[in-house]
Amino acid sequence: MKICCLVKEVPDAAVEKRIDPETKRLDRSGEKNLNPFDTHAIEAAMQVKEGGAPVEEIVAVTMGPDSAVRALHKAVALGADRSVHLTDAALEGSDVAATGYALAKVLEKESPDLVLLGQQSDDGECYTIGAVVADHLKMPSLTQVIKMDAADGKLTCERQAEYGYDTVEVELPAVISVGDAINEPRYPSLKAIMGAKKKPLDSHGAGDVGIEPDRVGQSGSRTAVLELRPPPQKEAGEIIEDEDTNETVEKIVVWLDERKLI
Ligand SMILES: Cc1cc2nc3c(=O)[nH]c(=O)nc-3n(C[C@H](O)[C@H](O)[C@H](O)COP(=O)(O)OP(=O)(O)OC[C@H]3O[C@@H](n4cnc5c(N)ncnc54)[C@H](O)[C@@H]3O)c2cc1C
Structure with a gap:
């Protein structure tokens, strides 16, 4: 099983999000990191492997500029065997x-049994x-998966919904987007961090994986950002001083009731 x-490499959470007014895109300069949500996907892959499923390899895949190699190194330090x-x-x-x-075209070449x-x-x-x-790979897709068991070419998944949980059985190959409640990602060991740069890394251009040039880039995109506005300023909150607790509680209840929150 592959x-x-x-x-994805993303701006570090500590860096304030800035929009480039010229391109109307996110200004991605500055400190970057591996998207923290993706560490749960790698951990989920590791747990499938460690749980006894016959996993031959875990491959980290990214699309991004040269700097995105650092995100791949982090993914390998967390357990991936190689990266693309x-x-x-x-x-x-x-x-x-x-x-x-574009990502689907790379995955077609890799032919995985499971995409996490x-x-x-x-x-974004x-x-x-x-x-x-x-949709491009014509594989079943599940989102918000917070529990996953692999056996006999199938996955039994629990997915989080507004009303509770769904339990869904899905045949492989499949594309599974994991929720951040699925696991607690491990920290990479120093040895793994040091060894990450030595693990195989394949680099592909668009033509190498059969990407049609008119389906990517700004001109090949079906959406365009037309206008950007900063979010409205938040109204100042109402502070209720606690001089008499009973009176304070009453005031809070009236405040909540007026807004139909209770
Ligand atoms: C008009 C327009 C122009 C844009 N131009 C650029 C640009 O020049 N450069 C740029 O970086 N972004 C650009 N973006 C943003 C880019 O399209 C989004 O980052 C991308 O579509 C993925 O969406 P998301 O990051 O919100 O993914 P989500 O759907 O929120 O991500 C879900 C998961 O998908 C995976 N994923 C997402 N993106 C990648 C990736 N690149 N490689 C591997 N896995 C991934 C990760 O596992 C991630 O956790 C542009 C967007 C628009 C609308």
């Missing part, structure tokens, strides 16, 4: 549909790549 984990980097100037400016198409990915990226936060990739 597991491919989709991982899709990088090409033609891919720059791709929207979510074009990104999903994070629930969302920490920068589209929550969409899993469904787009699955």
Whole structure:
């Protein structure tokens, strides 16, 4: 069984999100990191392997600029056996549909039994790549999976929904987007960090995986950002001083009741 984990390099959470007014894209300069949501996907792959399923290899896959290699090194330090980097100037400016198409073309070449990915990226936060990739690969797709057992070529998954949990059995190959409640990702050991750069890393351009140039990049994207506005300023909160606790509680109850919150 081959597991491919989709991982993305994103601006570090401590860096304030900035939009480049010229390109209307996120300014991705500055400190970057492996998307924290993707560490849950790698951990889930490791747990499938350690749980006894016949996993031959775990492959980390990313699409991104040269710097995205660092995210691949982190993914390998966390347990992936090797990594694949899709990088090409033609891919720059791709929207979510074009990104999903491009990633699907790499995955077609890898032919995995299971594709795991994070629930969302920490920068774009589209929550969409899993469904787009699955559609191109014609594989079943599940989102918000918080428990996963692999046996006999099938996965039994629990997925979190607004009303509780769904238990779903899915045949492999499949694309599974994991929720961050699925596990507690391990910390990489110093040895793994040191050894990560020595693990195999394949780099592909768009043409190497059969990406049609008119389906990627800004011109191949079906969406365009037309306008950007900063979020509205938050109204100042109401502070209730606690001079008499009974009176304070009463005031809070009236406040909540007026807003139909209780
Ligand atoms: C008009 C337009 C132009 C854009 N131009 C650029 C650009 O030039 N450069 C740029 O970086 N972004 C660009 N973006 C943003 C880019 O399209 C999104 O980052 C991408 O579509 C993925 O969406 P997301 O990050 O919100 O993924 P989500 O759907 O929130 O991510 C879910 C999961 O998908 C996986 N994933 C997401 N992206 C990748 C990836 N690249 N490689 C591997 N796995 C991934 C991860 O596992 C992640 O946890 C642009 C967006 C638009 C609308």
